[in-house]
Amino acid sequence: MTETIIKATDLKKHFPISDPMPFKKSTQSVKAVDGVSFDVFKGETLGIVGESGCGKSTLARLINQLISPTSGSVEFNGTDLASLGIKEIRSARKSIQMVFQNPDASLDPRKTIESLIAEPLVIHKIGTKESRRKRVHELLEIVGLSSYHASRYPHEFSGGQKQRINIARALTLNPDVIICDEPVSALDVSVQAQVINLLKSLQKEFNLTYIFISHDLNVVRYMCDRIAVMYLGKIVETGTFKEIYEDPKHPYTKALLSAIPKENPYEQRERIILKGDVPSPVNPPSGCHFHKRCPFVMDVCKNTRPELQELDEGHKVSCHLY
């Protein structure tokens, strides 16, 4: 049976735009995440894809409680995270870790790898110096590095190795969920595959649940059981990996897929070139947010927002064509 570990309900994050006039309250906002609902099942990898600026990282930060939502809720194992006290939030934070796109971002160059990987244990006052050292050595081996790397500094490692160190750091506290925000986008293609394989084997070994964020559907297809496609702060389609790749419904999903090469070149999809750029999340278009770029736009699309509705079990789409 599928067990829900994370549940997001009508999650919104609107960032107010500061007004150039002092003391004037801002009336406009960036609707970075604008009413997103989804479940993440225990042990699966849920992919979140979409173009730059569609709200993927903001969604990740909301789930990890790094920022609080404008409205809506995030439940972890059935508990609304907003209802927790400081102590309980700290404990929930241990269970949900993140790996970011830039391998350098969370590696302080002045600290040794040992102190970087042990840091979460120090923050949560877990273990002794000796037991933490043991754990660091164990984690280095788990991510394919060696215990002698512990005394080195971040600049002595390649991008792929740094990402392994970040993964070790994310594993330090034995999390249940790891949110990977574009974890391989900054790496060479050959190294991308190694890091993806590492993530996959760790998932099996430690029974991890992943939320895997990427703008690259090619990367996502090697990782994910289910996929949610985002456009301008909303989920426009969600389904299993197979449904999304073999039977995409939303015109935006079709356009994204048409841009990636198929394994069999004779099956190549016809490339759909979208008109224009992604509209501003400050003033998203009326009706369907995608209507100004959609090759199938109808009159109804211009004024009526399509709801995310279920076509087959679990395969949902928000589009007036269905």
Ligand SMILES: Nc1ncnc2c1ncn2[C@@H]1O[C@H](COP(=O)(O)OP(=O)(O)OP(=O)(O)O)[C@@H](O)[C@H]1O
């Ligand atoms: N702290 C903030 N204040 C104001 N606007 C923000 C803030 N953080 C993000 N945004 C805006 O919210 C929107 C979504 O940003 P977000 O970083 O979530 O996108 P993304 O999908 O992760 O993009 P990318 O693929 O480039 O990483 C963007 O328009 C961005 O400029």
Ligand code: SF4
């Ligand atoms: S609702 Fe209309 S504009 Fe939006 S994706 Fe569907 S067909 Fe295109």
Ligand SMILES: [Mg+2]
């Ligand atoms: Mg991002």
